[in-house]
Amino acid sequence: MTLAFTKMQGLGNDFVVFDAVNQSLDPTPAWIRHIADRRYGIGCDQVLVAETARHSAADFRYRIWNADGQEVEHCGNGVRCLARFLHDQGLHRADHVTLETDAGLTRVERVDDDQVRVDMGPPVLDPAAIPFKATSRRVGYELTVAGTAYEIAAVSMGNPHAILRVDDIETAPVATLGPRLESHPRFPNRVNAGFLAVLSRDRGDLRVYERGVGETPACGTGACAAAVAGMLNDWFDPTVTLALTGGELVIHWQGEGQPVWMTGPAETVFEGRLVTGAT
Numbered sequence: 001m002t003l004a005f006t007k008m009q010g011l012g013n014d015f016v017v018f019d020a021v022n023q024s025l026d027p028t029p030a031w032i033r034h035i036a037d038r039r040y041g042i043g044c045d046q047v048l049v050a051e052t053a054r055h056s057a058a059d060f061r062y063r064i065w066n067a068d069g070q071e072v073e074h075c076g077n078g079v080r081c082l083a084r085f086l087h088d089q090g091l092h093r094a095d096h097v098t099l100e101t102d103a104g105l106t107r108v109e110r111v112d113d114d115q116v117r118v119d120m121g122p123p124v125l126d127p128a129a130i131p132f133k134a135t136s137r138r139v140g141y142e143l144t145v146a147g148t149a150y151e152i153a154a155v156s157m158g159n160p161h162a163i164l165r166v167d168d169i170e171t172a173p174v175a176t177l178g179p180r181l182e183s184h185p186r187f188p189n190r191v192n193a194g195f196l197a198v199l200s201r202d203r204g205d206l207r208v209y210e211r212g213v214g215e216t217p218a219c220g221t222g223a224c225a226a227a228v229a230g231m232l233n234d235w236f237d238p239t240v241t242l243a244l245t246g247g248e249l250v251i252h253w254q255g256e257g258q259p260v261w262m263t264g265p266a267e268t269v270f271e272g273r274l275v276t277g278a279t
């Protein structure tokens, strides 16, 4: 048996993408870990799958697995890549597509050959819905990690994010504090940890330690969550450019109840076929 796949990336956050509309696929956590393995598999941060939509308003269903084999709710860089995949594979020729995820419906628009713009929906700020253990909703929460208190913001973009403001992302303790935040007991579903440096009212630097992966060159939902945290704190104007290790994303949010818009690139790296022993 062989399975067609496409390797894609958005700002260096990389994906193996499968069409499960025209080929049959039954991903198990062990199979996902094998595909994501950079020595024994293809190698990626996330595996993305396009399926037939269940919701009548959606064109396709979009599923995401982290490299550790866990299925998750959303992926911002991935959604741009999936839209480009559907277009380039001839599965959906229009310049916009509506995708259904476990986090709801997402509308993706092609801006030009390089840039894709996504309506990521409104951020979720109610702690119980993130989920984050807190007695009431706040802009900043004190979180104790290994005896040290940090002020974080907690935001869900369908998936959970903790955002910590730092002076400089070069010296931010991403490798040490990232995994401790990821598995902090106040985030029962674990969390993606963003380290944000505010440069001006319309620019910031961001590094993200992703749940189920580790630090990646970029995280789209992480950039949306960091922008929202920065706007709620009045550090940013409604449009901000965030520079991640892999490149820049432009995020626009007009406030409470409004959708977060994310604009950035999506690129195909290569196409291939998985052969025996891979499933």
Ligand SMILES: N[C@@H](CCC[C@H](N)C(=O)O)C(=O)O
Pocket (backbone or CB within 6 Å): 013, 045, 046, 066, 072, 073, 074, 075, 076, 077, 078, 159, 160, 192, 210, 211, 212, 213, 216, 218, 219, 220, 221, 222
């Ligand atoms: N890289 C992604 C986020 C992927 C999922 C995340 N690791 C999670 O567990 O929620 C992005 O670009 O948003």
